Amino acid sequence: MPLPSLPAPTGHGEPDLTLSRGPVPHRLQAPVWSSHFVEIGADGAVLVRVPDVVGFLVRDGCKVILDEDCDAETSVIETFLFSTVAGAVLHRRGIFPLHASCVMVGDVAVALAGVSGRGKSTLAGIMSMHGHDVVSDDICPVAFQNGRAMIAPGPCRIRLWPDSATLLGLSHEALDVGRPNHPKRVLSARGTDGAPKPLGAVVRVAIDRRIETPILHRLSGPSAITPMEELVYRARLGRRLDRRVGLFQDLVRLAALVPIYQLIRPEGSFDPALLVDLVRSTANSAH
């Protein structure tokens, strides 16, 4: 199955995750938890289903089965594969999924983190337009190795609403289609190679209608890592997949290794270049 959004792998070993088409149940039998879109089985299997669009079954954190009856376009499959399904795989494998879009600043990665709607992708797009390579959009898998936090590069395709595209000076039509007829479009940004990148800073993005100029400040202590949802992709899913303690431990480890900032931006119009300077400054001070 072609997945054009992924960077080319750098290793030559056996794959540790397989994606194949196969039978996927409509619902799981006796799930231990369920929502309109996701069910968790007693055996830890995760069913992700967008009704009448696409269905995936994640088994053992290493096997993803795409519903053989799904006739959705590749771009639609990728939309949900690289979001909810990726989150389920990472939580199931015990890998920390930072809820962030990530760009390179110098030789380190800077993660732009926050819950949905904060403008992570828009900011990553702005950074990309200012010459920064994109490491990943929305989810950053973090590995803790030799006293460093390393980010595994993911799809460098940034998903943008029309107003964000306009902010970036891009015409809506120049962007790729994600879900056909959906107003969100996809910017194919310049990405990195597939090798893990050292994380230099985490920037939590926030919005405040009351301000007119962006503000950056460093967070410390418990306020740096709470609420957990600001940093962990779909934290509740992780907690239900036995990661309650592991996620907290990883957050503490992250905060010990990497400076965590908060970038508060106004809601209305503002100069994107101001944000670029502020994000760059976090990587510089990390050195």
Place this chain on the structure above:
Amino acid sequence: MADAATIGWIISYPKSGNTWLRLMLLSLMQGGAAVDINGIGNEAGLANHVEMDELLVVESSELFPNEQVAAQPDLNMAIAAETGPGLKLRKVHDRYWRTPEGVAVFPASASRGAVYLVRDPRDVAISLSHHRGITVDSAIAAMADPTATLSESIDRQRRQLAQPLGDWSSHVRSWMEQLDIPLLLLRYEDLLADPTQGLRSVAGHLGIAHDAGAAQAAVDATRFEGLRAQEQAHGFGERKPGSTAPFFREGSAGGWRRDLTSEQAARILMDHGETMRQLGYACGANGT
């Protein structure tokens, strides 16, 4: 009462005193303590995309509107279950509605009760025009639009989920006519005239234990002058960019007599007269 019945819906058409009533209730639930107008947020907010993404585990911004709608009853059940038993207040601007499959978006099994705060639509029109930075005539037209919807995601990410309003009359009627959730109808003007009495009736309806002293303290902690002073000092996150007045603008009833032209008042009467009369908004031949 089912275990999941934890939500108290605080419902109103926009600009009808919803924020004031929720601040009073939050103060009352803390024994009449002072409240921070910028601290209420998700504690009693409108259903939003972050909640859908986090509670239902999905990328809601990648969904089409009909796919979001189909998930909204589930979302409200998840909100009710999220923090266990105990009353949760939720602000609502939606009319009472069902998904195309016929499922109630506000599930009775998750609902402890509903309070509908209604305000003279002639005052609403003035307040709405300031809030949105539009003319009074545009506000009056919006209040007569049966397809009116808040926070539709057309070209940009919205914080809140789309909320069908309909026109002003059908909004209040939709809640008065539903039989699934016990409803207390409260007039903004009555709450203004006797806030302690109004607050106590709401607290009684939602099962909030309190005494007279706490109710009085909650009223004192949320007086209009104090809320306006907080907004002047710190701003208010719910004020729309482009508004032409503070969010806490006037806090009074009957301003329409001063601010509406007789044609505008007559137009509102023509659009909503039947419902206005039913709610006791005197509608004599001269529109007063």
